Amino acid sequence: MKVDVLRLFVILLLGGGCGGSPVSSDCKSYDERSKSGGKSLPSDQKVVCSNMELHQVLPPDSFPNRTVILILNNNKIQELRNGSFFGLSTLEKLDLRSNMISRIEPGAFLGLPALKRLDLSNNSIGCLNVDIFKGLTNLIRL
Structure with a gap:
């Protein structure tokens, strides 16, 4: 229970609210040309x-x-949980390089049917389960 309350507190602290706009004012959003x-x-x-x-x-x-491109590089993300990106159905590029990712749960990339490019370089991933990439039918670059 304490862990869930702490996690909610951290999300609210980072987020400052909810809705369709970026949670943190430090995130930058740009119009993207195809x-x-x-x-x-x-x-x-x-x-x-x-x-x-x-x-x-x-x-x-x-x-x-x-959102068609999401850049989350150079952070301290340690794990990707099931459904971490669920709902970002137009996402084509996801950059997670140079984090501290050591664990990726199966289903972490569910709900990303348009994803073409996924960058997980420079992380601490030791073992990958085939179910991690389930549903990434358009992925052309990993």
Whole structure:
């Protein structure tokens, strides 16, 4: 019980609320142009949350609905839990390099049907289960 209360406190402390906008004012959000013809929907977003000392992934509803690129590099994230990114259905690129990830639960990347690029380099991952990548049917670069 104490752990759950502490976890909720940390989320609220980092988040300052809930909704569809980035949780932390340190995250930067940009309009993103698609490489296919140079056109994009006005709501396609690139969100950068680098060098923020994050110890866990922010809740998926912390990011704009049309996030296509999410950069979480150079933080202190240690594990990816089941459903960590669930709901980010338009996400095409996820950058988690240079964190402290040592554990990835099966289903951590569920709900990312559009994901094409996933960067997990420079982490402490020792063992991978095949179920970790379940549902990543469009992944072309790992």
